[in-house]
Amino acid sequence: MQSAYKRKRLGWLRSILTDKMGVIGIAIIVFFSALAVLAPFVAPVAPNTKLAAGPWAVPSWATVFPEYANLPPNTEALNPSIGSWTVQTIGTGVVSKVLSVSVPTPTESRYGSSTNTALEINATVGASSFPSFIPIVNLTQSFSYHYRAPYNFQFGLTNFPVVVSNLTDYYYLMSITQPNGKTFTLTSYRIMASSPVEKISYKNGFHTGYWTSSDLSTSDPDVTNVAFQTTTVIANPGLSLLSEQGTYKFQITLYAVTSTQAGHLVVQIAEPYLFVLGRQYGLLGTDNYGQDLWSQFAFGSRISIEVGLVASIITVFAGMLIGLIAGIFAGITDEVLMRLADIVLTIPFVPLAIVVIFVLTQSPTLAASLYFWLVILFFLLSWPGLARIIRAQTLSLKERGFIESAVALGGGRFYIIRRHLMPNVMGLVYATLALSVPGFILTEAALDFLFPAASNIPTWGRIVSLAYDNASSASLYGFGWWWFIPAGLAIVVLSLAFVLLGYALDSTFNPKLRKR
Amino acid sequence: MYAHFKLYKVKPIYFWVVGFRGFLLRRLVTMAIVLIAVATINFLLFQVMPFTVLKINPGQWFLPIVNPSARQNAAYIEAERAKIIATLGLNLPLQERYFVYLKAMFTFNFGYNVGSALTGPVSATILRFAPYTILLLGSSTIAAFVIGIFLGVYSAGRRGKWQDKTSFVTSLFFFAMPSFWIGTILILLFAYDLKLFPPDAAVSFSSYTGVAYISHVLYAMILPFCSLTLISVGGVYLIMRSTSIDVTTEDYIFMARAKGLKERVILYKHILRNAILPQVTNFALSIAFILSGAIITETIFGWPGLGYWSYQAVVSLDYPLEQGLFFVIAVMVVVANFTADILYGFFDPRIRSG
Numbered sequence: 001m002q003s004a005y006k007r008k009r010l011g012w013l014r015s016i017l018t019d020k021m022g023v024i025g026i027a028i029i030v031f032f033s034a035l036a037v038l039a040p041f042v043a044p045v046a047p048n049t050k051l052a053a054g055p056w057a058v059p060s061w062a063t064v065f066p067e068y069a070n071l072p073p074n075t076e077a078l079n080p081s082i083g084s085w086t087v088q089t090i091g092t093g094v095v096s097k098v099l100s101v102s103v104p105t106p107t108e109s110r111y112g113s114s115t116n117t118a119l120e121i122n123a124t125v126g127a128s129s130f131p132s133f134i135p136i137v138n139l140t141q142s143f144s145y146h147y148r149a150p151y152n153f154q155f156g157l158t159n160f161p162v163v164v165s166n167l168t169d170y171y172y173l174m175s176i177t178q179p180n181g182k183t184f185t186l187t188s189y190r191i192m193a194s195s196p197v198e199k200i201s202y203k204n205g206f207h208t209g210y211w212t213s214s215d216l217s218t219s220d221p222d223v224t225n226v227a228f229q230t231t232t233v234i235a236n237p238g239l240s241l242l243s244e245q246g247t248y249k250f251q252i253t254l255y256a257v258t259s260t261q262a263g264h265l266v267v268q269i270a271e272p273y274l275f276v277l278g279r280q281y282g283l284l285g286t287d288n289y290g291q292d293l294w295s296q297f298a299f300g301s302r303i304s305i306e307v308g309l310v311a312s313i314i315t316v317f318a319g320m321l322i323g324l325i326a327g328i329f330a331g332i333t334d335e336v337l338m339r340l341a342d343i344v345l346t347i348p349f350v351p352l353a354i355v356v357i358f359v360l361t362q363s364p365t366l367a368a369s370l371y372f373w374l375v376i377l378f379f380l381l382s383w384p385g386l387a388r389i390i391r392a393q394t395l396s397l398k399e400r401g402f403i404e405s406a407v408a409l410g411g412g413r414f415y416i417i418r419r420h421l422m423p424n425v426m427g428l429v430y431a432t433l434a435l436s437v438p439g440f441i442l443t444e445a446a447l448d449f450l451f452p453a454a455s456n457i458p459t460w461g462r463i464v465s466l467a468y469d470n471a472s473s474a475s476l477y478g479f480g481w482w483w484f485i486p487a488g489l490a491i492v493v494l495s496l497a498f499v500l501l502g503y504a505l506d507s508t509f510n511p512k513l514r515k516r
Numbered sequence: 517m518y519a520h521f522k523l524y525k526v527k528p529i530y531f532w533v534v535g536f537r538g539f540l541l542r543r544l545v546t547m548a549i550v551l552i553a554v555a556t557i558n559f560l561l562f563q564v565m566p567f568t569v570l571k572i573n574p575g576q577w578f579l580p581i582v583n584p585s586a587r588q589n590a591a592y593i594e595a596e597r598a599k600i601i602a603t604l605g606l607n608l609p610l611q612e613r614y615f616v617y618l619k620a621m622f623t624f625n626f627g628y629n630v631g632s633a634l635t636g637p638v639s640a641t642i643l644r645f646a647p648y649t650i651l652l653l654g655s656s657t658i659a660a661f662v663i664g665i666f667l668g669v670y671s672a673g674r675r676g677k678w679q680d681k682t683s684f685v686t687s688l689f690f691f692a693m694p695s696f697w698i699g700t701i702l703i704l705l706f707a708y709d710l711k712l713f714p715p716d717a718a719v720s721f722s723s724y725t726g727v728a729y730i731s732h733v734l735y736a737m738i739l740p741f742c743s744l745t746l747i748s749v750g751g752v753y754l755i756m757r758s759t760s761i762d763v764t765t766e767d768y769i770f771m772a773r774a775k776g777l778k779e780r781v782i783l784y785k786h787i788l789r790n791a792i793l794p795q796v797t798n799f800a801l802s803i804a805f806i807l808s809g810a811i812i813t814e815t816i817f818g819w820p821g822l823g824y825w826s827y828q829a830v831v832s833l834d835y836p837l838e839q840g841l842f843f844v845i846a847v848m849v850v851v852a853n854f855t856a857d858i859l860y861g862f863f864d865p866r867i868r869s870g
Binding site: 350352359445450471474475 | 546554557561562688692708709715812841842846850
């Protein structure tokens with residue numbers, strides 16, 4: 001008897017699994033749930049890591065289209081090992097040697113702990129009555145570049161001052177020579193002589209896109225000019241500097257600035273780099289900050305599924321309880337609950353949610369638990385829908401013969417509710433559970449769209465919102481289709497999956513509907 | 517125990533009025549209760565919550581931003597202040613202020629704009645921008661219903677064929693599509709990429725007057741209109757298709773077929789007329805849904821209606837405007853629901869018995 005009952009109870013599950021639409025729905029839901037759970041493992045970088053690749057990078061697979069062919073991926077253009085560089089000392093009194101000792105690695109180092117060589121420059125410079133620039137050493141390396149121009153690249157080196165005495169200061173001048181022979185100065189980076197003799201990385205001092213605009217046309221840069229540079233930001237330096245395919249030359253020149261006494265400079269140079277930020281990256285490309293969109297997408301599935309499911313479960317079970325109570329305890333209880341439902345049903349949700357989010361975000365403590373309050377709000381405004389249906393169902397069930405028989409057999413009130421009423425409304429409850437999820441997912445995404453800054457959690461609505469905010473520049477970067485289409489499509493697909501599951505459940509529990 | 521389950525009969529509280537007039541009266545009473553409830557929620561949100569959550573006195577929102585020339589006039593400010601305190605009872609305890617607040621809400625006395633973009637009384641602002649919302653919502657809702665109803669009947673007539681399947685799947689897709697996504701796609705494609713339409717509607721027509729103004733408004737309305745129509749047409753279609761299929765199984769359709777009527781006549785004279793009934797109430801009910809969708813759509817396209825301003829009010833910290841707009845939108849929804857109920861009762865006598 002027990003096993004037969006169990007078999008019957010699980011029959012609906014088998015019925016769903018034979019329904020093609022239901023299976024598709026379940027498969028999609030399982031896929032997105034797995035994505036939500038495994039987000040930290042499938043995401044290559046944290047979703048808020050800036051410049052994971054260049055800004056507006058297209059998805060890697062899009063390079064099969066001719067429009068996106070030969071776009072650069074993330075590329076280390078230079079060999080970081082000092083041994084591979086051509087070192088040319090200038091003038092007398094300069095000694096260079098390659099240290100094979102391990103250099104303490106700055107935490108910002110691109111290469112982590114892999115640094116094991118450094119170039120030590122030991123130079124003595126003469127005195128002069130006013131500061132003059134003395135070139136000390138040239139480091140050059142050639143590299144070939146065979147992609148289309150990137151939007152951006154990063155470059156720099158690690159500098160460890162050992163001895164800096166009687167010098168005004170010293171400079172690193174970095175330049176790049178294009179295959180056609182044109183040379184452009186990337187930066188002239190000034191290091192103060194008064195900097196403590198410590199092993200410091202100045203790597204963060206070098207930034208892509210900052211150089212004097214006049215340098216772009218100068219082939220023989222004058223250090224004194226660049227020393228007093230006014231930096232201008234060039235939006236896409238890669239487009240102008242790495243515009244050709246062929247062999248480039250990257251050159252680093254160390255200058256010392258003399259003082260009134262003969263000076264002495266000992267510095268160690270390690271891991272110079274030129275990192276081309278890709279214009280193709282990952283599964284879904286990047287946004288305008290170069291943040292990985294696939295990571296955002298994977299983490300974004302969490303909020304949608306969590307809010308959708310939790311809100312729906314709370315709402316549906318509260319609605320069921322209220323409906324049952326109203327149906328069973330008729331009279332004044334019923335009247336009060338149903339009039340309350342009437343009132344709640346007429347409150348417009350989105351305007352209210354906007355007001356509530358607005359008030360919540362005014363207080364940092366409340367804003368931290370924004371999604372919790374959203375779920376509460378969803379519950380407070382959505383229970384009447386199911387409560388009305390369950391009440392009607394209960395009222396109809398009460399008139400049926402089997403309840404009458406159960407009452408006649410002396411079944412207690414709670415026994416009848418548990419054993420006869422509940423199982424008969426559960427089908428409706430499960431179907432509503434699935435069918436109410438899309439509404440919550442869509443509304444939550446819409447609120448994220450309106451208030452992308454309300455929380456820092458990546459969500460699908462927020463992804464589309466940020467894409468919309470950058471709409472005016474999107475046309476410069478190939479429309480940004482990889483940015484706003486996947487997230488919006490995911491919302492539609494996940495919502496439809498729940499609708500399909502709901503329909504499948506509905507037709508299982510209400511066989512009358514099957515003919516539709 | 518048995519009595520509890522069996523001898524129960526639904527007893528309407530308002531059993532003393534019967535018929536359509538009684539039904540109307542009951543609904544009116546319910547609507548009045550709902551309106552007071554909405555005003556109470558407004559009171560809690562805008563008058564009580566600011567004290568407890570934000571620790572600010574909402575009374576300041578009702579003080580007008582006087583124009584610069586009048587600002588020097590201390591007597592004028594004092595007079596205004598006294599007038600507002602008297603009208604809104606800002607010096608009264610909360611429980612007394614509640615009733616003063618109710619009176620202020622139902623006389624549409626919402627205070628003055630405090631945001632930088634707008635000045636003057638909130639009620640004037642709402643009156644100024646409501647026509648934009650009414651124009652956009654009215655036209656797109658009508659379009660969605662016309663398209664949805666005809667497509668639904670057509671689909672039911674072609675049930676199982678590819679026309680039905682295509683329109684069913686497409687509608688389901690649009691039904692599940694978030695309004696902000698449709699808006700983003702339309703604006704990116706047609707405003708930024710193809711540059712056919714202005715990306716910011718309000719900016720595009722604000723400098724015109726007369727006929728040029730009207731033509732620019734209508735031109736800027738195309739994108740938000742399409743966006744709203746697309747999001748609403750799916751729901752209408754799905755209901756229409758399902759009711760039409762239900763009607764198809766009725767005896768009188770069988771009879772019509774037996775008479776040898778043309779399929780087209782059966783579809784548009786018999787099925788359409790009978791399946792359209794739920795759409796009448798659906799039309800009024802959808803106002804609430806579309807108003808919510810309008811906030812997002814109007815914001816995306818910069819269409820200066822009530823939805824756009826209710827978002828702008830939040831962004832620019834314009835509490836009085838937000839309070840007024842929320843109340844007005846809620847009242848619109850309540851009235852729409854009331855109309856839906858009445859229409860349903862009017863068309864379907866079974867509902868009236870309550």
